[in-house]
Amino acid sequence: MLTGHDIRHHFLEYFARHGHRIVKSSPVLPPDDTLLFANAGMNQFKDVFTGLETREYTRATSSQKCIRAGGKHNDLDEVGKTARHHTFFEMLGNFSFGDYFKEEAIAFAWELLLREFELPLERLWFTVYEDDDEAFALWKRVGAPEDRILRFGKKENFWQMGDTGPCGPCSEIHYFLGDDPADNLPQHVNGPGDTTVEIWNLVFMQFERSADGTLKPLPKPSVDTGAGLERLASVLQGKKTNYDTDLIFPIIAQIAARAGREYTYDSPDGISMRVIADHARATAFSIADGIYPGNTGRNYVLRKIMRRAIWHGRRLGIETPFLHDITAFVIDHMAVAFPELQTQADVIARVVATEEKLFSSTLAAGRKRLDEAFQHAADGVVAGADVFDLYQTYGLPVDLIAYIAEQRGLRVDEAGFEAALDEERARARESWKGGAAKAVAPAYQAALDGKPTVFRGYDHLTLADLRV
Numbered sequence: 236m237l238t239g240h241d242i243r244h245h246f247l248e249y250f251a252r253h254g255h256r257i258v259k260s261s262p263v264l265p266p267d268d269t270l271l272f273a274n275a276g277m278n279q280f281k282d283v284f285t286g287l288e289t290r291e292y293t294r295a296t297s298s299q300k301c302i303r304a305g306g307k308h309n310d311l312d313e314v315g316k317t318a319r320h321h322t323f324f325e326m327l328g329n330f331s332f333g334d335y336f337k338e339e340a341i342a343f344a345w346e347l348l349l350r351e352f353e354l355p356l357e358r359l360w361f362t363v364y365e366d367d368d369e370a371f372a373l374w375k376r377v378g379a380p381e382d383r384i385l386r387f388g389k390k391e392n393f394w395q396m397g398d399t400g401p402c403g404p405c406s407e408i409h410y411f412l413g414d415d416p417a418d419n420l421p422q423h424v425n426g427p428g429d430t431t432v433e434i435w436n437l438v439f440m441q442f443e444r445s446a447d448g449t450l451k452p453l454p455k456p457s458v459d460t461g462a463g464l465e466r467l468a469s470v471l472q473g474k475k476t477n478y479d480t481d482l483i484f485p486i487i488a489q490i491a492a493r494a495g496r497e498y499t500y501d502s503p504d505g506i507s508m509r510v511i512a513d514h515a516r517a518t519a520f521s522i523a524d525g526i527y528p529g530n531t532g533r534n535y536v537l538r539k540i541m542r543r544a545i546w547h548g549r550r551l552g553i554e555t556p557f558l559h560d561i562t563a564f565v566i567d568h569m570a571v572a573f574p575e576l577q578t579q580a581d582v583i584a585r586v587v588a589t590e591e592k593l594f595s596s597t598l599a600a601g602r603k604r605l606d607e608a609f610q611h612a613a614d615g616v617v618a619g620a621d622v623f624d625l626y627q628t629y630g631l632p633v634d635l636i637a638y639i640a641e642q643r644g645l646r647v648d649e650a651g652f653e654a655a656l657d658e659e660r661a662r663a664r665e666s667w668k669g670g671a672a673k674a675v676a677p678a679y680q681a682a683l684d685g686k687p688t689v690f691r692g693y694d695h696l697t698l699a700d701l702r703v
């Protein structure tokens with residue numbers, strides 16, 4: 236069996252053989268604030284596509300660390316529910332900066348999947364942007380049967396990084412994961428459920444979208460592709476979900492052992508274990524790249540992720556701090572490919588342990604109040620004032636309250652919560668006018684600002700500094 240590490244290696248080596256420079260992943264912490272986290276392999280090449288920057292190579296390949304938990308690409312709420320979405324994942328890719336275009340991009344993908352990885356053609360589906368007759372003809376020419384090439388509109392087959400930046404029509408490869416050949420149908424491609432999984436997106440970069448929404452042609456048509464390593468591993472290892480691959484399953488096994496419960500896919504415990512496994516990866520990789528849990532922006536997103544994981548641990552009956560053990564396992568498991576995890580192992584352990592300590596007391600105090608709020612829910616809606624109290628007094632993130640409510644078949648009154656929050660803000664503004672600004676510990680401020688500071692421990696911080 237090809238391991239996840241083998242697959243990454245083989246992918247990069249195939250493109251290196253075809254004239255591509257192997258480029259290291261950029262950090263998940265992006266260089267500017269147009270993105271919360273790196274969300275695709277092309278991010279680090281953005282300016283090369285637009286012509287602002289030139290490199291000594293025109294072909295590149297990488298395995299990029301990505302986090303999709305905010306902004307244009309946000310899969311946080313999918314984690315645990317689908318077989319194929321993570322917050323943190325690796326995106327394998329090949330890139331052409333004004334070098335080759337559609338013909339070679341399609342030929343490379345075809346050869347790698349069918350000849351090198353020997354995937355069965357009868358399980359593959361190919362999609363093209365609705366009016367892209369050229370891509371359609373190219374797939375046919377390399378050997379795809381016409382009835383397996385499908386046309387889709389903007390939502391599926393026009394890719395963009397964010398609200399601005401390089402973009403273009405794309406062509407994708409999807410794989411049928413089912414057991415019954417009668418189920419291998421076009422309607423599952425881009426459909427709901429996990430019958431068919433999208434494995435590789437070939438983007439034909441042709442435009443740059445500016446802030447006012449207009450599209451400007453790029454200096455040269457280029458190629459940007461993205462294939463999820465975990466998805467490719469599920470397909471190549473004959474697994475039904477990404478979580479069953481050797482990249483992730485050992486983490487789930489650790490969590491199951493710690494909880495003393497068995498892992499089954501279709502169960503609330505199964506969901507909790509998958510969420511923790513995913514979030515432990517996102518946590519370890521974020522902290523290694525200098526993102527710490529905090530109260531704003533990407534730091535807050537990380538805090539949400541960590542607190543969700545901790546909450547799921549309690550749900551599984553784990554009453555003592557555990558997340559730092561799981562992130563330690565992630566470090567051991569992934570450091571071969573990403574040595575920065577090992578270098579930052581101490582920092583990761585301390586930040587995770589501290590966050591769990593902080594959140595544990597919050598959770599212990601808030602749990603009873605949470606149950607009360609749920610019991611008081613009228614017509615399945617948790618009152619905005621209750622949500623505000625849980626947020627304000629107990630420091631439970633609102634999205635976590637909404638998430639727990641959803642799992643119990645309830646929803647929260649978001650408008651009511653917002654109103655209570657506005658009132659509180661108005662009150663705070665009033666009292667602010669008279670008072671002096673509260674000093675924030677410098678290390679904590681740096682973490683809030685998302686600067687990759689040298690971590691010096693939390694010794695000089697008080698619990699109050701870190702509280703939501």
Ligand code: ATP
Binds near residue numbers: 310462
């Ligand atoms: P999906 O439709 O399944 O959400 P996508 O169309 O949003 O995927 P792209 O933006 O095209 O994904 O990204 C390129 C590739 O990255 C995908 O084909 C897939 O293999 C992988 N990928 C995307 N999102 C995730 C994720 N959340 N977890 C794991 N792999 C992902």
Ligand code: MG
Binds near residue numbers: 310
């Ligand atoms: Mg998506």
Ligand code: MG
Binds near residue numbers: 391433
């Ligand atoms: Mg898609």
Ligand code: MG
Binds near residue numbers: 391407433436
């Ligand atoms: Mg896609």
